[in-house]
Amino acid sequence: MKEHIVSTYDEDLNSLKSNLVEMGVNCERQLFNAINLTKIINIAKAKEVVKNDDEIDAQERKIRDFATITLSKRQPLADDLRKIIISLKISSILERIGDHASNIAGRILYVKKAPESYLTDSIYQLGQLVLKNFSKALSSYDQESQKIAQIVPAEDVTINSVYETCFREHLHLMMEEPKILGFCTQMLFIAKELERIGDLSKVISKEVIYNLKGKLVKR
Amino acid sequence: MEKTKIESKKISVFYGDKKALSGISLDIPEKRVTSLIGPSGCGKSTFLRCLNRMNDTIDICRIEGKILVDGEDIYDRKLDPVLLRARIGMVFQKPNPFPKSIFDNVAYGPKIHGLTNSKDELSELVESSLKKAGLFNEVKDRLNEPGTSLSGGQQQRLCIARAIAVSPEVILMDEPCSALDPIATAVIEELIDEISKNFTIVIVTHSMQQAARVSNQTAFFHMGNLIEVGKTDEVFSMPKEKKTQDYITGKIG
Numbered sequence: 001m002k003e004h005i006v007s008t009y010d011e012d013l014n015s016l017k018s019n020l021v022e023m024g025v026n027c028e029r030q031l032f033n034a035i036n037l038t039k040i041i042n043i044a045k046a047k048e049v050v051k052n053d054d055e056i057d058a059q060e061r062k063i064r065d066f067a068t069i070t071l072s073k074r075q076p077l078a079d080d081l082r083k084i085i086i087s088l089k090i091s092s093i094l095e096r097i098g099d100h101a102s103n104i105a106g107r108i109l110y111v112k113k114a115p116e117s118y119l120t121d122s123i124y125q126l127g128q129l130v131l132k133n134f135s136k137a138l139s140s141y142d143q144e145s146q147k148i149a150q151i152v153p154a155e156d157v158t159i160n161s162v163y164e165t166c167f168r169e170h171l172h173l174m175m176e177e178p179k180i181l182g183f184c185t186q187m188l189f190i191a192k193e194l195e196r197i198g199d200l201s202k203v204i205s206k207e208v209i210y211n212l213k214g215k216l217v218k219r
Numbered sequence: 220m221e222k223t224k225i226e227s228k229k230i231s232v233f234y235g236d237k238k239a240l241s242g243i244s245l246d247i248p249e250k251r252v253t254s255l256i257g258p259s260g261c262g263k264s265t266f267l268r269c270l271n272r273m274n275d276t277i278d279i280c281r282i283e284g285k286i287l288v289d290g291e292d293i294y295d296r297k298l299d300p301v302l303l304r305a306r307i308g309m310v311f312q313k314p315n316p317f318p319k320s321i322f323d324n325v326a327y328g329p330k331i332h333g334l335t336n337s338k339d340e341l342s343e344l345v346e347s348s349l350k351k352a353g354l355f356n357e358v359k360d361r362l363n364e365p366g367t368s369l370s371g372g373q374q375q376r377l378c379i380a381r382a383i384a385v386s387p388e389v390i391l392m393d394e395p396c397s398a399l400d401p402i403a404t405a406v407i408e409e410l411i412d413e414i415s416k417n418f419t420i421v422i423v424t425h426s427m428q429q430a431a432r433v434s435n436q437t438a439f440f441h442m443g444n445l446i447e448v449g450k451t452d453e454v455f456s457m458p459k460e461k462k463t464q465d466y467i468t469g470k471i472g
Contacts (some may be wrong), residue, residue, distance in 0.1 A: 002470040075428050077455050077467045086338065214457030 012081065016087050017142075019066065021092075023059040024138040027097050030056065031134060031197065034104040035127030038190060041113055050096050056098035063091040082214065086207040090141060093200050093207075097134070099194040100200075107186045107193075115180045120173070122166045123191050129159050130194045130201070133160035135203040146212050152205035159198040166191045224249035224389060224419040226268060230284035232265050232274065239265045244447045245438055247389075252411060252420045254430035254451065257440035258466065263423050266440065267391050270421065271307035272300045288389070305332050308382035312394040313413060314374030316366030316381075321358050322369065324366040324377055328385040336340075342385060352380035353410050372403025379410060390414070392422040396429065408433050427467050431455045439463045 004010050031051050039209075067088050070076070077083055133155045142148035167188065174184045210216045225247040232240040240262040247253050255263040265274070268425070272293060273445040274280045279322050293303055305328070316324050325345045328334075335341040346360075349355035354376040358369070366377050375395060382390055392411075411420060411433045424430050430437055431451060438448040447460045458464045463472045 002465055004469050005471075006469060077427055077431070078458055078464050080468045081456065 009074055009080075012066075012074065013083055016063065016066055016070060016084065019059065019063050019123050020087050020091055021138070021142050023056060023063065023091060023094050024141070026052075026056055026059065027094050027101065028131070028135060028138065030098055030101040031127075031131055032110075035124060035194075037105060037108045038187070040126060041108055041111070043109065043112065046105040046108040050102050050109070051114040053098050055104035056095060060091045060095040061112055063087060067091075079211070081107040081216075086141075086211045090204055090209050093204055095123045097197050097200050100197050104193050107190050109185045112182050115183055117177055118173070118180055118183060118187075120169060121167055122162075123187055123194070125192050126159070126162050126166055126191060129155070130198050133159060134197060134201040137201040137208070140208045144208070144212060146209055147210040149205040149212075150191060153202045156198050157201045160195065163191055163198075165213055167195055184199040220249040221251065223247065223442065226285075226287040226463060227266075227269075228285040228287070229268055229287060230282065231264070232262070232269060233281045233283075235276070235279040238443060240269075240443045243440075245445055246421060246447055247421060248400065248436060249419050250415060251436060252415045252422060252434040253436045253438065254434035255421065255423045255438050255440060256425075256430050256466070257428065257446075258471070259425075259444075260442040262443045263299070263438075263440045264393055267393055267421060267423050270389070270391055271309060273309065275300055302408075305385045305413060306387055307389040307391060308385065308387035309391045309393070310375070310382055310395050311379050312397050314371055316369070316374050316377050316380050319366060320363045320427075321349075321366050321369070322362040325380050325384045332385055334385060335342050342466075348380045348384040349377075351383050351414060352376045353406065353413070354380055357418060370403070372399050372406060375399060375403070375407060376410065379407075379414075383414065387418065389419040389421065392420065394423055395423060402431070427455070439466065441466065 030049055030052055033045060037046050037049070067084050070084055074080070110148045133152055136148055136155070137152045139145070140152065170188050171193075174181050206217050223246045227243055227245045228245075229242045229244055230240060231242050237343065243262075243266055255267060257263045260387045268274045269282060269286060274282065282294065288307070292298075319327070323347055325348050326341055329341060329344050335344055346355060349358065354373060357373060366374065366376060366451065369377060379390075379395075396407050399407065408429065410460065411422070414420070422430075422434065434451045436448065437451045437454040439446045439458075439462070441462055447458060449459070454463065455467060458467065462471070
């Protein structure tokens, strides 16, 4: 990749990217911790996840400010312009993903502990798929790889069908044992949060393709 | 479908032994703004000057290829370059009003081409040209003052009024805003937008943002070659050629 004549311009763009990757890694960690809570409930960990969301929000503000200054200072065009536009888009998507992770932890704080008869780990499994696909979306951005970005939407189809299965499974559980109705409802909400993260990972991958190709693919 | 006003067919320009332009083929649509961009010495001004035969005045300059305006070859020997330049006006980088009054600056062209029949008609033409150039309200009470007494931005608009006065079909602009402050530049850009409804405009600019703002079509020149031409929105958001991308993003000089 050729460098700009003005070297500080390259530094600005690199720093924008590394800030965004850092924010992404932070979200990944939050998501990892939140998903683990669906298998082993841990109140202290859940509180930590809720609290850490503030950091992600602060990172989004920082990226937004930096992107705004870069836009006004450099008046970017072509691929430079797209890089900045997608950093704004992706940072706001990451902020949403951070919220979803924090919501998962919030629901865990609400249920406090799992009923003994609740034996399934299907939501944890759904979470693993979502986490893996989110990581792929992040690396497609980091490595500017269209190849990786194209995998993400395909994987999301699997995620959606696993989500449907989870949903039906929990309906059965609730019908069989009305006592765990409250708990299962919260778990279903968690499944919905995960499904949303799946969709948002897909949007990230589309932004990456837009950056590389200059054309927005249909959602 | 847009009508093509100017067709350039394989235009090559030589200054002595030096080739300044190599085989440029470019269509310029009617009543649209076409911007020519590229680094200094890339040939964009040379190309612009070919369009109204300004290069004729340079002895060592030799031109190959054809330029057709409305299908008519402008390098035809029978064609009078003075009449051609009335059809294809030009505005230069540095505002260059004649050392005459504001009124006479605008009236000069119509007078020598005999475009009006009476004094009143001439006054009307001067007024309407100044209005089209967005200058009339600022100068209506001082039409007899010298054109050079105006500010830089006003002088440039005076030059545009002077170009418009002879009812040209095409207006060529060679970096018309490079000597102006941002406010005067914005006024000229607004004016370009306005007058492009009636005139075909070709503008050479070093400001990528200006090209992106004012033009419908953009052509990128590099070392005497036309590298890329396309819709302005596409050239600045997703250029097809690597060289264009490198230039507009500031990666080559």
